[in-house]
Amino acid sequence: MPRSVLITTATLVLIAALGGYWLGQRQITADAAGVIAAVARVHGGDPAACVGWPGEGAVVMHVNCAGVVYVVDRFGRITRMAEEGI
Numbered sequence: 001m002p003r004s005v006l007i008t009t010a011t012l013v014l015i016a017a018l019g020g021y022w023l024g025q026r027q028i029t030a031d032a033a034g035v036i037a038a039v040a041r042v043h044g045g046d047p048a049a050c051v052g053w054p055g056e057g058a059v060v061m062h063v064n065c066a067g068v069v070y071v072v073d074r075f076g077r078i079t080r081m082a083e084e085g086i
Helices: 001-024 032-042
Strands: 052-056 061-063 068-073 078-083
Touching: 001 078, 032 052, 032 061, 032 068
Parallel strands: none
Antiparallel strands: 052 061, 061 068, 068 078
């Protein structure tokens, strides 16, 4: 096997491994109370008045603060979904 093929293959494997490690480190590892407190802190609510429940798929948690439902994904991004009752 030519040396250039081995170097190219080893470089691609190294890049894929580093990319996988980097993406794996970006996922949140907080517990439910930590996620609820973070959503309340970002959106100005009281953590004691917020309620959270597990999500499915890419959604880690749904958090309801003051009648507004927020969705937290596995990267920690918070998205406002809808007001309760709509």
